[in-house]
Amino acid sequence: MGRVIGIDLGTTNSCVAVFEDGRPIVVPNSGGYKTTPSMFGVADDGKRLVGHLAKRQAITNARHTVFATKRLIGRRFDDTEAQRTLEFSPFEIVRGPNDDPRVRIGEKAFTCPEIAGIILRRMKRVAEEYLGEPVEEAVITVPAYFTDTQRQCTRDAGKIAGLEVLRIINEPTAAALAYGMTRHGDEKIAVYDLGGGTFDISILEMSSGVLEVLATAGNTFLGGEDLDRRIVTHLVQGFEKTAKIDLKGDAMALQRLKDAAEKAKCDLSVREVAEVNLPFITSSGGEPQHLNTEISRETLEDLVQDIVEETLKSVDECLADAGLSASEVNQVVIVGGQTRMPMVQEAVTRHFGRRPHKGVNPDEVVALGAVLHAHMLVEEEKELLLLDVTPLSLGISTFGGHFARLIERNTTVPVTKAHIFTTTRDDQSAVKIRVLQGESDLAEENDLLGEFILAGIPLAPKGEPEIEVSFDIDSSGMVSVSARDLATGSEQSIAVNSTSTLTSEELEQLVADHEAGEVRLKG
Ligand code: AMP
Numbered sequence: 001m002g003r004v005i006g007i008d009l010g011t012t013n014s015c016v017a018v019f020e021d022g023r024p025i026v027v028p029n030s031g032g033y034k035t036t037p038s039m040f041g042v043a044d045d046g047k048r049l050v051g052h053l054a055k056r057q058a059i060t061n062a063r064h065t066v067f068a069t070k071r072l073i074g075r076r077f078d079d080t081e082a083q084r085t086l087e088f089s090p091f092e093i094v095r096g097p098n099d100d101p102r103v104r105i106g107e108k109a110f111t112c113p114e115i116a117g118i119i120l121r122r123m124k125r126v127a128e129e130y131l132g133e134p135v136e137e138a139v140i141t142v143p144a145y146f147t148d149t150q151r152q153c154t155r156d157a158g159k160i161a162g163l164e165v166l167r168i169i170n171e172p173t174a175a176a177l178a179y180g181m182t183r184h185g186d187e188k189i190a191v192y193d194l195g196g197g198t199f200d201i202s203i204l205e206m207s208s209g210v211l212e213v214l215a216t217a218g219n220t221f222l223g224g225e226d227l228d229r230r231i232v233t234h235l236v237q238g239f240e241k242t243a244k245i246d247l248k249g250d251a252m253a254l255q256r257l258k259d260a261a262e263k264a265k266c267d268l269s270v271r272e273v274a275e276v277n278l279p280f281i282t283s284s285g286g287e288p289q290h291l292n293t294e295i296s297r298e299t300l301e302d303l304v305q306d307i308v309e310e311t312l313k314s315v316d317e318c319l320a321d322a323g324l325s326a327s328e329v330n331q332v333v334i335v336g337g338q339t340r341m342p343m344v345q346e347a348v349t350r351h352f353g354r355r356p357h358k359g360v361n362p363d364e365v366v367a368l369g370a371v372l373h374a375h376m377l378v379e380e381e382k383e384l385l386l387l388d389v390t391p392l393s394l395g396i397s398t399f400g401g402h403f404a405r406l407i408e409r410n411t412t413v414p415v416t417k418a419h420i421f422t423t424t425r426d427d428q429s430a431v432k433i434r435v436l437q438g439e440s441d442l443a444e445e446n447d448l449l450g451e452f453i454l455a456g457i458p459l460a461p462k463g464e465p466e467i468e469v470s471f472d473i474d475s476s477g478m479v480s481v482s483a484r485d486l487a488t489g490s491e492q493s494i495a496v497n498s499t500s501t502l503t504s505e506e507l508e509q510l511v512a513d514h515e516a517g518e519v520r521l522k523g
Contacts, residue, residue: 004137004166004378005127006370007120008174009154011070011197011223012337014038015367016123018131019375024178024368027130035363036126038119041065042105050122062090062255064105066115068225071197072101073112073157074150081221088229090251090258098503113153113502114510117160121514124161138163139374141366143198144170145218145391147437147447148479155478156502160510166377168476171195172202173213173388174369175335179360180206180384181372187330188214190318192348192356193366194311195336197223201315203322203329212387215321215410217314222307224265224338230303231261231295235276239291245284253281257291268297269340301343308347315351321410332356335365387412390473397434397443406471409439413477418470420486421454426462430455433469435481454483454492 006024008015013035017026026034031052041054042064049057049065058065068085075082077095085101086093094109096102102109120140127135140163142154151168158165172191179189186207193200200218204211235257236247247253260276267274278291319326332348334356339345349355376384394407406417421431431454438446457465466486473479484491502510 003127003131003133003135004139004371004374005124005135006174006367006372006374007123007138007140008171008367008370009070009116009120009123009140009142009157010035010038010195010366011068011225012038012195013363014119014123015364016127017364017367017371018127019371024181024371024375026364026367027127029126030129036119036122037067038070039065039067040069040110040115040118048118050118059252059255059259062251063092065255066091066103066105066110068197069103069112069115071221071225073116074147074153075101077101084221088232088254088258090255100502111502111506111510113156113507114160114514116154116157117510117514120157120161120163124163136162136164137166137374137378139167139169139370139377140165141171141174141370142168142477143193143195143218143220144172144200144202144216145198145220146170146477147220147392148449148477149447150220151476151478153502155476156507159507160514162511162515165476166374168478169370169373170200170202170213170216170388170391170477171366172200172216172335173204173211173386174367174373175333175360175365176202176204176206176211176213176369177372177384177386178365178369179331179333179357180211188324188328190315190329190332190352191335192311192315192332192339193218193335194338194344195223196338197221197225199223199311199314201311201318203318203324209383210385210387212412213389214324215318216389216391217318217321218391219310219314222310223336224262226307227265227300227304227338227341228258228261230307231265231300232257234295234299234303235261235291235293238293239281243284243289243291245282245289247282250282253278256281264295265300265341268295268300269342272297297342304343308344311344312347312351326352329354333360333365335360335362337363388475388477389413390415390477392437392447393439394435394437394449394471394473394479395446397436401443403436403438403441403443403446407473411473413473414475416470416472418468421467421469423457423460423462423465427459428462428465429457429459431457431467433481433483435471435479437479449479450481452481454485456490457485458487 006017036051037055039054041049092104199222202216264274281291393409395405434451436446
């Protein structure tokens with residue numbers, strides 16, 4: 001059997017860890033970097049590029065270089081979030097046949113699970129090159145606030161990468177696991193995870209061999225990318241004012257602005273002022289135009305203050321769900337590259353009344369936790385019990401478009417809840433059930449996981465038949481549903497992921513395509 005790995009599939013960067021000599025370690029890629037950009041591109045000669053090679057061509061080949069697709073995975077094309085991504089995207093996002101956003105490069109429209117699969121395959125290869133043996137199994141992390149559809153898509157991506165996904169675990173939980181490795185004693189921990197694309201907050205309790213998530217909250221569309229975008233907008237507006245030129249429609253200029261914005265943002269974590277110099281950003285009347293400006297830390301903080309405030313609202317929500325006050329938290333662990341920003345650290349310090357723990361590397365801790373968990377699973381280690389929660393309530397649509405919660409958010413998983421359904425008309429032979437996830441009382445505002453029809457109900461007066469429907473959330477946070485007619489005992493298992501963004505035929509085809517193109521390591 002091959003080795004098992006832990007992968008942090010990030011919006012901006014990905015990281016892979018293996019378990020060696022009794023401890024988890026992060027594996028550097030062939031360039032010596034411990035993280036690999038989550039980027040994919042196609043070069044002019046048709047060659048597919050992943051990671052640093054893709055990043056290198058991002059400016060010169062912006063239309064064919066894809067980044068941050070984790071923001072689109074498991075979403076509908078019409079989602080407001082997906083639409084916001086479209087607005088500034090240098091690459092082309094089109095509507096797929098399943099109403100999913102796809103990235104068009106030349107003739108081919110790539111699905112988001114396929115792009116994630118390509119990145120995962122690269123991370124698998126990084127581990128295989130280091131270990132000198134094939135890797136077949138992995139634990140992959142996702143934002144705690146990912147829905148069932150987003151988790152299903154991540155699992156599909158694992159399959160496309162040629163990996164058996166042993167478990168999907170939440171990023172903050174993985175971070176807490178890695179942090180907890182070196183701690184003894186009882187503690188209540190808050191993990192504040194602000195990455196490139198998503199924000200999660202989890203409150204956990206660690207006591208004698210049990211790591212229990214008490215509550216989690218977050219936003220899968222809030223992260224460093226949003227800060228970058230604010231800076232890009234600021235720069236575009238400034239240029240429009242001074243040079244009277246609108247750069248918004250220029251893919252190459254936008255890509256250069258995005259790179260410069262991110263660089264300025266990172267510079268401003270250690271400096272008060274950052275320069276932005278983009279010579280030949282465009283031309284006007286045959287004359288080259290240059291963008292030369294400065295941005296201060298104060299300006300950046302003004303531009304993004306509401307984003308940082310937004311994270312604190314989720315923190316309060318999470319504390320309330322955990323039944324704790326901020327002062328009852330013993331340790332705050334900060335994770336994700338964006339927590340390097342001083343303003344973020346100050347906001348966290350102020351909010352919890354304590355300085356965050358600095359002992360973990362925010363870029364690596366999630367992958368380390370993932371492989372620790374993978375190791376626990378394959379070795380069947382019983383020393384530590386990990387209990388996670390479901391981030392969103394699960395329910396069904398009822399008469400009048402209301403949402404009836406069957407499993408409340410922050411319920412410990414795995415969990416199964418059974419409910420009895422009946423008919424509303426005499427001799428009704430079928431009922432339709434729509435399964436949804438979310439917090440709105442209105443069914444249509446929540447994420448539709450799937451709908452199914454229970455057919456073959458024996459004819460009877462209304463209200464008499466009894467159909468027991470079981471809703472199950474497994475340890476990966478994924479939902480399945482089964483139904484049983486109590487009169488006949490006949491059972492049906494229902495695929496709730498019917499609205500996942502890939503059909504099973506498409507998935508099979510993608511797995512086969514990528515397997516065929518794979519060069520296997522011997523051993
Ligand atoms: P992650 O998803 O954890 O890899 O986080 C990536 C995000 O962190 C990106 O938006 C980066 O721009 C941001 N980031 C990385 N380093 C810094 C830094 N020194 N200061 C501010 N933001 C940073």
